Amino acid sequence: MADATDYPLSLTNCGMEISIASAPERTVTVGQSATEILYSLGLADRVTGTSVWFNPVLPPFAEANEATERIADDDPSFEAVVNKRPDLVAVQYEWHVGPTGSVATREQFHELGINTYIIPADCDTKDNSTGGDGTRTAAFSTDSVYKGITELAQIYDVQDAGETLVADLIDREERAIALANSLDLPDDLSAAFWFSSTDLGVSPFVAGQLGAPGYMMDKLGIRNVIESDEEWPTVGWESIARADPDVLVIASMDRRRFPADDIEAKREFLRSDPVTREMMAVKNDHIIEMDAHAMSATMRTIYGLETLAEALATMAFEE
Template sequence: MKHVCYSLIAASLLPASFALASDTTYPVNLTNCGVEISVASPPEQTVTVGQSATEILYSLGLADSVVGTSVWFNPVLPQFTDVNEQIERIANDDPSFEAVVNKRPDLVAVQYEWHVGPTGSVASRDQFHELGIATYIMPADCDTKDNSTGGDGTRTAAFSTESIYKGITELAEIYDVQDAGEALVTDLNAREEHAINLASSLDLPEDLSAVFWFSSTDLGVSPFVAGQLGAPGYMMDKLGIRNVIESDEEWPTVGWESIAKADPDVIVIAAMDRRRFPADDIEAKREFLHNDPVTSEMTAVRNNRIVEMDAHAMSATMRSIYGLESLAEALSTMSFN
């Protein structure tokens, strides 16, 4: 039997749309990223395609139900290192359809629709559903986002952490662990608010600007930088920072000459284990910024206002809130005089 006890203070931190925990009534029927899904009982064997889904399930105390993981950008959150080492990593990047199915999952939890979607690089949702395997895509990748445009998709409205909380709450319902879901949302909500308050307490310039550099297919070519409406846009908006990139694409490519002309006050660079492109290496990013004749003259580079952030935090994930915290803390150490 589940025991739930919340103080009024804890309950007040929850968004108004969240009620106190109750037992799941099965089947659970949801509309998930435009697809109707039905889960008849708590999933016992789950494969994750995407680090976000993996870490949320771990955070909900559901590691025992995870039989395989894939698509990793950064090391797992430190508190889950031991747990994660006991679970098979099917692939660092995209797994094959066969590798996922061979784990005999009853649910596949997915971070990006382009992995499991209409033209998924792993498979379509129909391919899994035809085998009786349910799929769940994190709402942060489809709420306020059009993935039919190709690539990383285009935001139709600004990313909000409400989509993260929605994903946590729906997964908690699917697995019948609503109390754990509400505790996690409460914690993340408090951390989000603390970071915003910290930035508000700082004497930051009114027109503080920044650019987020994720990676580049090669050093020196136009980098993948954050558009206005994704997770980095959310961070900048909450902390009172102007994004010098005006695109609504998730990760448009923009020339360094254009970025240098905009001359952001702060550059945020992604740190990751992935090595698909040369600029995935954060030390290569730093070396390029300091030695390229164009980028080395930028205000942020000359004043060493370069912030490292987990690549995973730059995607629309639970870690985006951790990224918000780390950016606020970095700003608190900087001088803009």
């Protein structure tokens, strides 16, 4: 049994000192990751509004999520969040609630007496001042996910639930790596992760070296053909085709901000475009679908690691 939280609780969160007077009763989440962590900690009844969704909620929480108001599928307005009268706003991406937040700055919330907590996976080893999706200053580690779970458990005084969740995720992580190690994959196996594109045919958003997909590839002994440290750089298809990755991992999502958000549109483009259809990954159908949310630095990254290892187990590669 973990020690109870001693309030007021002071934490340094993404470079800002926050003080929690008592366990929050009303929380609005800006980001699916924050929502699913709170649900996983048994705190669905404390979540009064959610926003920014990529994929359906994890199946065990479908009923709880149905009962929670979704104030926006994508970015909520500042007013929509404040109108729920939260005592804490839990955030997945700093660019939503941060120095130049698309929803608001942290100070705007704090001036109204509303605390903010940003999941550390989006700011530890990451510089979000570079614009876009930010740039990693060092490789993402699942330690930052476990840190976020542990701190949220402490904020809500549910430390035992936090320890149980972290232990389960560490176990899943280790089993996925063990599966990949048992496959005798080629030493030079390479891959690229395609999240989306503003339009089909234009340079896609692909995973850089140091984000969550980079972590997956590193753990499974796969070389990322994209060498950028940006989280999601845009790279031309001609450059990707020249690198000719053995495997393409493509994001599946409910979001429809861009045409290439549609998984079937991605597949059709890869099969029909004169450049992409010549890639070995396309010719060999070494295309893996993965939840878009798993490609971000989230709890679901461990699930993505499982998806990747299990898919590789079904594929044959020439030595």
